[in-house]
Amino acid sequence: QDYSVSESSISWEIGRLNVGESKTLSLSPMVTTKGVDRISAGVASANFSAEAAVSRADFDRVSGSTLHMMRVDKVEDDRPGIWHCKSVFENRSSFVVTLSGVTVWLSGRDNPILDVSDLRQDVPPEGSWSSMEKRVEADTPSFTHEFRSSILPRVSVTSTGSIDLKEQELTVLDARLLKQYDKSRIKSFLSSDLEVTISIENTGSAPINVMRLLDDVPGVFEPPAESEVSIEIENTELNEEQYLIEVIDGIQLEERLVSPDSNGNSLRITVGRSAPLGLQPGKTMVLRYPLHAPDPSPGNGLLAAPIRADFGSEKFGPVATRAVARPPQLRVVHRRRNISTGKEVFPAGSAGRYEVLLMFINNSDSALDDLVLHDVVPGTFSIEKSTVRSSVDGNRDTKMDKESAPEGTHVEWRVGRIEQGERIEVTYEIQGDPESEYKVSDAQDFHGATFGDEVDEEPNVPEWLEEQSPPEPEPEPEPEPEPEPEPEPEPEPEPEPEPEPEPEPEPEPEPEGEVCPICGSEAQIGASVCIVCSYSF
Template identity: 70%
Template sequence: MAPFSWIQEEEREEENSEVAQAIDSFGIVKESEQPQLATDSQSRPSPFLRQSTEVDSIPGDKLHATLSETEKAVLNPDGSVRKQFIDGELILRNSSKKHRAWDIDVHLESIESTDFSDKLSSVKELDPTEETAIPYTASGPRMLILKENIDTEATRAEETSLSLVHSDTPQDVDIEIQIENVSPVALYDVEVKRTIPESFILPDDRVYSVEEDSIVWDIGRMNVGESKTLKLSAKVLTESVGKIKSGVTSATYSAEATVSRARFERVSGSGRQFSYVNAKEDDRPGVWHCKCVFENKSSFVVALSGATVKLIGREEPILDVSDIRQDVPPEGRWDSMSKRVESDDQPSFTQEIRFSILPRVSVESTGLIELKEQNLTVLDAVLQKRYDKSRIKSYVSSKIESTITFENTGTSEINVVRILDDIPGIFETPSLDGIAIEMEGSELSDQQYRIDVVNGIQIEEKHISPDNEGHGLRITVGTSAPLGLQPGKTLIIRYPLEAPDPSPKNKMLAAPIKVDFSCERFGPVATRSVERPPRLRVVHKRRNISTGKEVFPGGKPGQYEILLMFHNNSDSALDDLALHDVVPGTFTIEESSVRSDIDGNRDASTTKESARDGTQVTWAIGRIQMDERVEVLYTIQGDPEAEYKVSDAQDFHGATFGDEVDDEPNIPEWIEAEPPTTDPVNTPEVIPDELDSDGVIEDSEDVDQDEIGTTEQSTENDVEEDLVQENISCPVCSAEVGIGSSVCQVCGISL
C-alpha cells in the first residue's frame, strides 16, 4: 500500500509543519482488506463485511454503502420475459456531520449481468453528510416468476382455451395464477393484483380483497423456492362479438438482495487517523521498549485489521499482527503490546497500519412484474344454405345445385367446423366426389375434411318427403390441421343433387342445416342453425292440348277454306307454338289469318317448303297462354276441272311447341323463421258475445263477410310480395339482384 500522511484540516496546506513531518516519518498506511461478516445470511457471505445489525450496534459514524435496484418487467402469460428493465444505483454516504472521508474503494462481485466495467469503483472524497450515487443497469436474472392460465372451458380438464361463444348468457371463466420465488433470498411484501374488466362478474363467496376495479392477494413473505397458486372463477358477458380484455395481472415484491445478483465484496475508506511508534529506553542503556499507537481523530468508527512495525535496517518486523479485529471508537486509540529492542542508537521505525472507516453495507431491490394482458375472443358465425331453384316438376328427373356458406362473423379464429346437413328424400344419395369445399377462393384438399352420409334426415321434422327417408351429410372441416378461418372470411361448400322421380305429394320440402364450430381443440363449441332453410316444391303440371283441321268448299270453283285449330288446356303457357300443314301441289294459297280467342288477330310468320305431296306451310305463332285457343284460317285455289276430294285434305300435319312457360322465375326461396309463440299464461281470455243453442259463437252483425274475404286475399298478396322481395336479395351479401340473374354483381356468387 502507498504511504498515507495524516494532516489536520486547518493546517493541511502546511507541508513543512511538525505534524506533517512526523506523519511522513511514521508512514501510516491505509488497508482495505479488513475482515468483516456478510450482509445477508441467505446470499453467499463475504469474509470482509459484517451484518448491518452488528454495525448499527457500534456507536459512531460509519461509511454507508448501498446497492439498490428496481426491476420492471413485462412477462408473457407463460412466464417468459417480453421486456425487462433493471435500474440500479451504488450509493455511498458519509454519515459524519463534521469529518470528511476519502480514498473510498468499493469492490463488487457477481457483476456479470450489470454494465459495470470493473469490479472496483472508487470515490475520491465525501464531505460531511454528502451522498453520491453511481447508476448502472442490468438484465437477465429474475427474482419472481408470474404465470397465468385462463380457461373458458375448464370442465374438459384439457388444454386451456381463450374463446367464448356469442351469447346472452354469461359464461364461466377460470383463471389460475402461479407465482414462484426464484431468487437466492426470501422475498417480502409480495402482493398480487389483478384488474377486473366491466364484463367480468365476480362470485359472492370470494376469498380475496377487492380494491376499486382490482382484486388483491396479500401474500407477504415468500421463502426461497416457494411457489403459490391463486385461483379465480368468474362469469363473462359476451353480448357483443368484440374482443374482451381479460384484465392485467401484476405482482410487486421487495428483497434484501439485488436482482442482478451483484453484491459487495469489500468497502474501505479513510479519514482523520494517526499512528506512531513509542520507543521508551530502559533503565539499562541500549534497551528500548517499543509499542505501536493508533489514534482515531474523527467521529467515525475505525476498524483495525493488522499492524506491522519494522526497525529501519532490519528485514524482520519487531511487531506483526495480522488479525486484530479491533474497532477504534471516535476520538479513541489503540496501543499494541510492548516489544523489547536493543540498539545503542535511538531506533527508527516504519509501520504499516491496516484499517478502514467501518462500512455499513446494505443491498435492496423492489420489483413490479406485469403479465401481458390476454384477450378473449368471441365465436360467432352466419350459416346460409341455398338451392339454385325452388321448384321442380313431378316425375321428371331434375338436378339442383346446393350451396352452403359459412361466414366467420366473430373475433375468434375458427379451426374446426362440423356441419350436419339435411337432404330431402326426393334426392338420390349425393356423390362424395361431387362435393367441393373452398376457402378464400382456394379449394381444400381431401385431407382437410371428412364427409359421411347417414340414412334419414337428421333435423327437419315438419316439411319432409313421403318418397324416401332422405339423407344426412356430416361434414367435418379441419381434420388434419387447424382450418384457420379468420374473422370476416367465408367457407363455401357446393354439391349437386338429383331428384330422379319426385312425386307430386311433395308439396313443400325444407332442407335445414346446423353447424358446430370452435377455435381450440378442447375449447367452447358454438352451435348455429340456418335461420331460413331453403324450401323446395314439386309442381305437378301436365300438358293438355287439342288440335284439329277441317276443310270447307269455297265460294268459287276449285276454292277451299282450311281451318287449323290449337287449344292449350295445359297448366301453363307454352312457348314456340307452330302449326303445320301441306298444300296439294296443284293448289296455291291465296290468303291466311291467325286469330286468338284472347288477343284476337295475331301476327305470325309463314314459311313454305317443298314436300313430297305439295308445299309444307308453317305458321310460327309463338307463345300460347294457358287455356288459349288459336285458329289458322287460309284459302287455297286450284283447277276447277281437276278431280279433288275434300276428304283428301283432312289429314292434320301437326303442331310443335316448346317448353312450358313458368310465369314466376324459378329462383331460390327460403322458409321464413316462425315468430315466437305467445305465452299461453299471458294470453288474454277471449269472451264471446253470444252463443247459439249448440254452444257455437254466432257471427257478429258488425262483421262484413266481404271484408273478411278481402282481408284474406290481401294477406295472401302480401305474402307473395314478401316472397318476391326476398327472392331479389343475394343470400350471401344481401345485395339486391335482378329477378332471373344468375350471378350476384357484388360478391360474385352463382345464384
C-alpha cells in the same frame, strides 16, 4: 384452489411453494357478451417473497461489531441510603446479539453485586434486556459493569417481487350462416337438377380454424358425391385433404317439412382437418354442390332444408353453434299439359278451291311457350292466303313459312306463347286443278303441333322460410282483488204459526139394515117383511 372476490378483482392465497413446485390456478366463469368486439381480460399480477436472493448469492463468512449500551437503573427507597438497582443492556445494532453473561460491581468493592453467567439471551435489534433488581445501601452508589456477548452466525436474506402479466384480450366466436337453392319449384314425376350454395361469414373477432357442418338433403334428392362438392375461401379452393364429407342416412334437423318419398340424407362436413382453416374475421367460406331429383312424387308439398354449423378457433377449445335463420324452401308442383287439336277441310265455292281450318286449344294449368302449327298441302295445290286468330287477342300477325317436300308443301305458323284456355285457329285457302281427282279425306290428316314447356307466371327464384321468432312469454295475470265481505243479512222474523184447523166432526154411522135369519138376505132399513122369503121381522 380457493379464491376471494373483492369488487372487480379476484385473488388467490397460494402459500409456500418449494423449489420446482408449481400450482395451477383455474377459473371457469360464465361470460355473456352482447357484441363481438374484443374483450379486455384485465391485468394479472403476482406478489411473492422468498428467503433467498433473486441472484441466488450466498455468504461464506459473516462478521460484524455491535452497537450497544449498558446502564444501571437506580431507584431510591423511601428510607434514604437504600437503593433498588437493576442492570439494563440495550442492543442498538441492526442484527441480533446473544448476551451470554453480565457482572456488576459497586465501585470500591471486590465482590460483585450481580454475576450472571451462561445467560444465552438473544436481544433483537433495538431491543433490551433487564436483570433482576438488587438492594444496595449507599449514599450515592456508582457501578462498574462487564458484559459478554456474541453475534449470531447467520444472515437474514429476503427477496420480494411482483410480476405483471401482459394483458390479454378475449376474442368472440360468431358467424352468419346462409343457404340457398337456385330455384324454389320442381315438377312432379320429372327429373330436376338444382345447385346448392352455402356461405359462412366470420362475423366475430376470433379466427375460425375448425368447422363441422350438418346439412339436410330432402328425400326427393339423391345425395351428391364427394367429388361434386367444392369449398373455397375468398375465391381460393381448398385442398381435398382439408375437408371430409360423410353421408348420413336420414335427415337430422328438419322435423315438419319433410318428403314422403324417402328419409333423405344429411351431409356431415368437417373442414380444417390437416391444418387450421384460417377463416379470419370478415372473410367468407362458400360451399357448392349439385342435387338431382330423379322422380319427385306429387305427394310432396313444401320442403325445407336447414343447416347447422359448429365451429371454434382451436381443435379442442370452445365451440360455437349457429343454425341458418331462414332455411331454403322447395315446392313440388304437379302440372300437366292438356291440349285439343283439330283440322277440317271445306269446299270454298268454286271448283278446286278449298278452305282449311287448323285448331289448337290450351287446356293446361298454365300458358305454353313456342307453339308451332304444322300442315302439308298436296303438291298440285297452291296456297292462296292464311289468317291466324286468337280467342284472347283476335287476329295475330303471324308469318307463314313454306318448304317444298316430296309429299307436298310443308307449311308452319310460329304462334309463340299461348295462354291458359286460349284457342288458336289458322285458316287458309288452297287452289288446285278442278279436273284432277282430289280426296278431301287425304287433306284432313293433322300434321301436328309442337310447343315448349309450361310458362311459370312467377319467376322460379330462390325462396326461404320465414324466420321463426321465439314466442314472447305470456304476462303473468294480475291477482284478482279479494272480494269485500258482504254484510250479513238481518235475520228475517219468524212467521207466526198458522192456527191448526179444527177437526171435522166424524160422521155418525148409518144404521145398518137387518139380516133375514131365514134366507140370510139383507132387508132394507125400516122394512118389516123380507122381500125374498116373506119372513116378518
